[in-house]
Amino acid sequence: MSDTEQPVVDQETPEKGKHQRQRKTDTKKKPVSKKKEKAQQREHERLKAATATFNRFYENEFGPERWPVLLEAMKKPVRHCMMMNKYAHPEDVLAKLTPLKDDLRSLDFLSIPCYASTLPRFPHPSKDRANITDCYILDAGSVLATEALDIQPHDRVLDLCAAPGGKSLAILQRLSDYGNLTVNEISPDRRRRLRQVMDNYVPPKVAQEHVNVLGKDGTRFYHDPEQYDKVLLDAPCSSERHLLHDEKEFEQWTPKRTIQNAKRQLSLLKAASYSVNVGGYVVYGTCSISSAENDKVVDRMVRKGKVPMEVVHMSWPMGEKTENGWIILPDRSDGWGPLYFSLLRRTGVSKEGEWNDDEEEDDEEEEEEVEEKKPKKKSSKSKK
Numbered sequence: 001m002s003d004t005e006q007p008v009v010d011q012e013t014p015e016k017g018k019h020q021r022q023r024k025t026d027t028k029k030k031p032v033s034k035k036k037e038k039a040q041q042r043e044h045e046r047l048k049a050a051t052a053t054f055n056r057f058y059e060n061e062f063g064p065e066r067w068p069v070l071l072e073a074m075k076k077p078v079r080h081c082m083m084m085n086k087y088a089h090p091e092d093v094l095a096k097l098t099p100l101k102d103d104l105r106s107l108d109f110l111s112i113p114c115y116a117s118t119l120p121r122f123p124h125p126s127k128d129r130a131n132i133t134d135c136y137i138l139d140a141g142s143v144l145a146t147e148a149l150d151i152q153p154h155d156r157v158l159d160l161c162a163a164p165g166g167k168s169l170a171i172l173q174r175l176s177d178y179g180n181l182t183v184n185e186i187s188p189d190r191r192r193r194l195r196q197v198m199d200n201y202v203p204p205k206v207a208q209e210h211v212n213v214l215g216k217d218g219t220r221f222y223h224d225p226e227q228y229d230k231v232l233l234d235a236p237c238s239s240e241r242h243l244l245h246d247e248k249e250f251e252q253w254t255p256k257r258t259i260q261n262a263k264r265q266l267s268l269l270k271a272a273s274y275s276v277n278v279g280g281y282v283v284y285g286t287c288s289i290s291s292a293e294n295d296k297v298v299d300r301m302v303r304k305g306k307v308p309m310e311v312v313h314m315s316w317p318m319g320e321k322t323e324n325g326w327i328i329l330p331d332r333s334d335g336w337g338p339l340y341f342s343l344l345r346r347t348g349v350s351k352e353g354e355w356n357d358d359e360e361e362d363d364e365e366e367e368e369e370v371e372e373k374k375p376k377k378k379s380s381k382s383k384k
């Protein structure tokens with residue numbers, strides 16, 4: 001799922017990856033040493049190979065007609081929206097929005113005030129009279145994922161992979177004085193950013209009484225069994241759209257990466273399911289387009305049944321229905337996404353002591369699936 005926070009992005013100019021910047025300097029045609037030339041050649045070959053593998057893999061997923069269209073849409077800059085912060089003073093917020101009213105479009109399908117903009121740039125978030133920041137810029141798809149949890153004012157909520165905190169903030173917008181939110185983040189640097197977001201957006205009294213920041217490994221989050229009404233698992237994932245804008249990261253991509261991610265995602269989903277009440281809900285989400293990281297993770301969670309979970313099939317205002325959830329893809333959703341999410345409900349108590357017994361067997365199963373997908377030389381045919 002998308003890890004977007006306060007990007008100062010130009011909405012119309014494509015984000016310039018290092019690759020694009022590199023090309024610009026290359027056109028100056030300085031004499032290049034043989035050694036440098038060879039290094040450039042190797043770099044070029046690596047990129048070409050990664051591009052070919054990437055395209056083959058996802059053409060297999062989406063079919064030869066859809067994939068090029070989706071790829072082009074993903075190369076465009078991510079579309080953002082402006083989520084208003086309910087803790088900011090209403091008069092200050094009104095003063096900010098009034099001059100912008102012709103450029104903002106309210107996203108009415110969301111339950112918290114969010115705006116899309118026709119401006120090339122969103123206005124910067126600013127401080128209200130009490131030093132609370134008034135708005136947060138994020139991918140609108142991200143708000144949709146938290147909407148799926150249908151947060152009630154009194155809910156006890158866990159955000160298991162929370163930094164930098166856009167979705168935690170979206171959850172807080174719906175909680176009242178009776179609810180509380182636990183935000184967890186493993187990375188110390190990112191946790192610092194998360195705390196900063198909480199400090200900037202949430203009044204100290206609310207943060208003190210209703211927000212709990214933890215730094216645990218989410219795959220081992222087993223100390224709070226059946227403690228939460230709702231759990232958001234916005235899982236670390238392949239983030240293919242971001243990869244397309246970062247040449248160095250993109251070069252590292254192989255189909256194995258999606259399988260490694262899927263393993264970690266399943267461990268996180270198990271812990272999330274263990275933490276939710278019987279009858280409570282987990283939203284599992286990613287910003288990956290790989291079904292191995294999306295429907296298949298949910299499938300394996302439900303199939304294993306050690307914490308009994310069922311998929312809740314619901315209707316949704318945007319995106320495409322998948323086997324276990326919804327996916328919002330930028331070629332068909334006005335530039336938003338990618339975002340996958342699935343809503344799961346816990347249906348019973350967990351069976352103690354049987355947690356990890358057949359994980360190894362599962363992992364081998366998945367590795368085989370990827371190996372099988374490798375096409376033979378030069379075959380451009382896909383299964384769809």
Ligand SMILES: C[S@@+](CC[C@H](N)C(=O)[O-])C[C@H]1O[C@@H](n2cnc3c(N)ncnc32)[C@H](O)[C@@H]1O
Pocket residue numbers: 001002003004005142160161162163164165166167168184185186187190216217218219234235236237
């Ligand atoms: C997709 S991002 C979350 C974005 C966040 N929900 C938001 O809306 O701002 C995933 C986060 O999970 C964290 N993470 C990765 N592995 C983790 C683990 N084992 N336990 C907890 N957090 C983890 C990453 O550091 C990253 O910050």
